[in-house]
Amino acid sequence: MVSTVQNTDVKQKESDHAVVVAVASRAVFEPEAQGGDNVYAEGVAFPLLQALQKVNERLLEENSAESLLFDIVLITTDSQQQQQSSHLISSTKHYGLEVSRFCFSTEEDFIESLLQNNVQLFLSTDRNEVSQTSQKGVLSALLDEYTTSCPSEQLRVLFCRDAVIRPDTNPTPASRQAAQSFSAQLGKMRQRFGMSDSPLSIALMTSCGGRDSCGGALRTLRSLGISVDEAYCLAGSPRGPILSVLRPHFVLSDCFSGLED
Amino acid sequence: MVKMSLDPVQVMSGQVTELKVAPSSNGDSRGSWEEKEEFDQDHLGLTAKPKPVTGRRARKVEGGVFFPKPENAVTIAVSSRVLFRTEREQKVFEQKGVEEYLRYQIEHENEPFAPGPAFPFVKALEAVNSRLRELYPQSEELFDIVLVTYNHAHVGIRLINTINHHNLFIERFCMTGGSSPIGYLKAWHTNLYLSADADKVREALAEGIAAATMFMPEKLTEVSQSQLRVAFDGDAVLFSDESERIFKAHGLDKFFEHERENEDTLLDHGPLKGFLEALGKLQKKFYAKGHRLDCPIRTFLVTARSAASSGIRALKTLRAWGLEIDEALFLAGAPKGPMLEKIRPHIYFDDQMFHVEGAAEMGTIAAHVPYGIAQKHNAKQNTGVRK
Numbered sequence: 001m002v003s004t005v006q007n008t009d010v011k012q013k014e015s016d017h018a019v020v021v022a023v024a025s026r027a028v029f030e031p032e033a034q035g036g037d038n039v040y041a042e043g044v045a046f047p048l049l050q051a052l053q054k055v056n057e058r059l060l061e062e063n064s065a066e067s068l069l070f071d072i073v074l075i076t077t078d079s080q081q082q083q084q085s086s087h088l089i090s091s092t093k094h095y096g097l098e099v100s101r102f103c104f105s106t107e108e109d110f111i112e113s114l115l116q117n118n119v120q121l122f123l124s125t126d127r128n129e130v131s132q133t134s135q136k137g138v139l140s141a142l143l144d145e146y147t148t149s150c151p152s153e154q155l156r157v158l159f160c161r162d163a164v165i166r167p168d169t170n171p172t173p174a175s176r177q178a179a180q181s182f183s184a185q186l187g188k189m190r191q192r193f194g195m196s197d198s199p200l201s202i203a204l205m206t207s208c209g210g211r212d213s214c215g216g217a218l219r220t221l222r223s224l225g226i227s228v229d230e231a232y233c234l235a236g237s238p239r240g241p242i243l244s245v246l247r248p249h250f251v252l253s254d255c256f257s258g259l260e261d
Numbered sequence: 262m263v264k265m266s267l268d269p270v271q272v273m274s275g276q277v278t279e280l281k282v283a284p285s286s287n288g289d290s291r292g293s294w295e296e297k298e299e300f301d302q303d304h305l306g307l308t309a310k311p312k313p314v315t316g317r318r319a320r321k322v323e324g325g326v327f328f329p330k331p332e333n334a335v336t337i338a339v340s341s342r343v344l345f346r347t348e349r350e351q352k353v354f355e356q357k358g359v360e361e362y363l364r365y366q367i368e369h370e371n372e373p374f375a376p377g378p379a380f381p382f383v384k385a386l387e388a389v390n391s392r393l394r395e396l397y398p399q400s401e402e403l404f405d406i407v408l409v410t411y412n413h414a415h416v417g418i419r420l421i422n423t424i425n426h427h428n429l430f431i432e433r434f435c436m437t438g439g440s441s442p443i444g445y446l447k448a449w450h451t452n453l454y455l456s457a458d459a460d461k462v463r464e465a466l467a468e469g470i471a472a473a474t475m476f477m478p479e480k481l482t483e484v485s486q487s488q489l490r491v492a493f494d495g496d497a498v499l500f501s502d503e504s505e506r507i508f509k510a511h512g513l514d515k516f517f518e519h520e521r522e523n524e525d526t527l528l529d530h531g532p533l534k535g536f537l538e539a540l541g542k543l544q545k546k547f548y549a550k551g552h553r554l555d556c557p558i559r560t561f562l563v564t565a566r567s568a569a570s571s572g573i574r575a576l577k578t579l580r581a582w583g584l585e586i587d588e589a590l591f592l593a594g595a596p597k598g599p600m601l602e603k604i605r606p607h608i609y610f611d612d613q614m615f616h617v618e619g620a621a622e623m624g625t626i627a628a629h630v631p632y633g634i635a636q637k638h639n640a641k642q643n644t645g646v647r648k
Contacts, residue, residue, distance in 0.1 A: 204414065229414055237433060242448050244448075
């Protein structure tokens with residue numbers, strides 16, 4: 001059973017042009033910890049939400065009639081959180097988060113709720129959820145404990161070539177398409193800002209190939225209308241130390257699958 | 262830092278256990294990296310499972326390791342402004358701003374940049390690598406050249422085209438799009454950082470990374486294609502600036518007195534000591550295979566100290582550190598330019614701009630190490646007999 005509740009505190013976005021991003025509510029709030037007034041404590045994805053909001057804020061500064069904005073939806077599949085849906089909604093309002101809608105569903109039909117809400121990107125800390133969602137053709141990315149140390153003033157997205165998120169599955173044509181269309185919209189958003197002081201930064205990383213592999217990836221992204229701010233060609237050097245300096249909020253890789261060098 | 266040993270077998274059983282390096286022919290060595298499951302911590306849910314690179318023209322690799330582990334290699338990070346000549350583009354940036362600069366770069370994407378001051382040095386590093394690969398095909402103890410620039414990735418394709426055009430062996434780079442590259446230098450275990458930006462160099466030095474600012478000399482004397490020649494000033498480069506402080510505060514006589522009294526006390530280390538050490542370790546690999554006389558790495562000390570007096574402390578210190586320097590030139594205050602012109606190093610490190618400029622006037626590629634007491638004094642000031 002899927003139910004959707006609108007957040008009356010937030011102006012709803014134009015559905016045709018907005019980029020719908022669904023985030024698992026368990027990533028945004030700590031379900032166990034509670035502050036005073038039955039307000040949840042901040043979760044790992046909190047800086048991510050703030051960064052998404054920052055992008056919207058700046059987009060509207062550039063053009064008050066802007067319709068290409070992030071439309072943030074909180075998805076709850078956890079039955080415990082569902083029972084405390086009012087706390088979820090009040091916590092969201094308490095922090096002034098720009099969440100348009102709350103979706104409540106079961107584990108079985110949460111993907112249906114994603115599709116119903118025209119979600120273009122799904123973010124969660126649950127590996128299985130991310131895997132299943134991607135299988136069904138909705139672009140998804142995994143959040144982890146490193147996400148919490150990412151900046152809240154700038155959204156940092158990393159495109160990673162030659163890394164497979166789910167070793168047991170290959171990205172489907174549908175998810176590849178979803179990746180490309182989301183990325184193209186991200187690219188358009190990026191164009192609204194100048195080179196420096198942008199609230200959105202797009203980075204590319206190639207893990208294993210050499211410089212030609214990275215050059216190819218830059219060209220691929222350019223053909224999708226995405227101009228990249230930062231590029232890292234690792235050619236086999238360990239990813240961890242570089243990522244901890246880079247601090248992306250999330251990583252996308254499905255754009256490249258199936259494309260030649 | 263670089264942990265090295267003479268015995269190539271030890272390299273295999275030490276940090277590199279997971280890496281199965283196949284004794285392979287040109288271009289195939291990449292296959293060994295594909296066998297490796299995971300390079301490092303599973304960050305952001307990514308597992309490194311590289312797809313085999315197909316249809317790629319095989320690059321000439323003299324056997325063995327293609328991509329060394331950063332901590333095993335001697336990592337040299339160079340910025341795009343010192344590896345190549347980008348004066349025209351710099352001017353566009355300064356006069357017309359970043360947007361116009363990037364547009365210009367994209368417009369000229371297929372025009373490779375001309376070689377910059379660090380270019381001969383990088384070519385010489387590659388020559389050494391070729392010889393090392395011949396002698397130690399399985400070893401990761403090589404020079405690893407990384408392009409580290411805070412340029413925007415828009416310039417990336419032009420830089421890659423340029424690297425291809427000049428046939429350079431650079432497979433790793435990081436373009437930070439404006440943020441500080443220092444964190445990445447540390448992540449890559451950088452042994453030496455060369456940049457045109459003195460502030461970035463100072464930042465790196467403060468983090469304990471050997472670094473120097475490079476300038477384009479007006480004329481370039483020809484340097485060796487087969488032997489890497491690196492020259493160092495002594496005080497405030499290989500050694501600390503303690504003796505210079507005495508000289509600046511109390512004059513030449515006090516300096517001599519102090520050095521004599523402390524002849525048997527080791528000098529403290531300076532910012533480039535580690536790099537000399539790294540060079541020395543590679544040199545020993547050549548000696549171990551009977552290549553002492555034709556070693557493709559040669560190091561020089563070019564100091565204003567005097568051989569008979571103040572120089573002794575310098576030599577004793579080097580000896581105590583276990584560092585060999587091939588030629589020590591004690592100038593006793595004579596100008597360095599003519600001596601450097603004879604030596605023809607690929608790079609000369611000095612802490613005083615006065616000497617860097619003097620060297621450049623005579624066609625030597627000199628790099629400034631902005632470290633120590635000399636930075637507080639006017640670069641052009643004539644500092645007297647001692648230097």
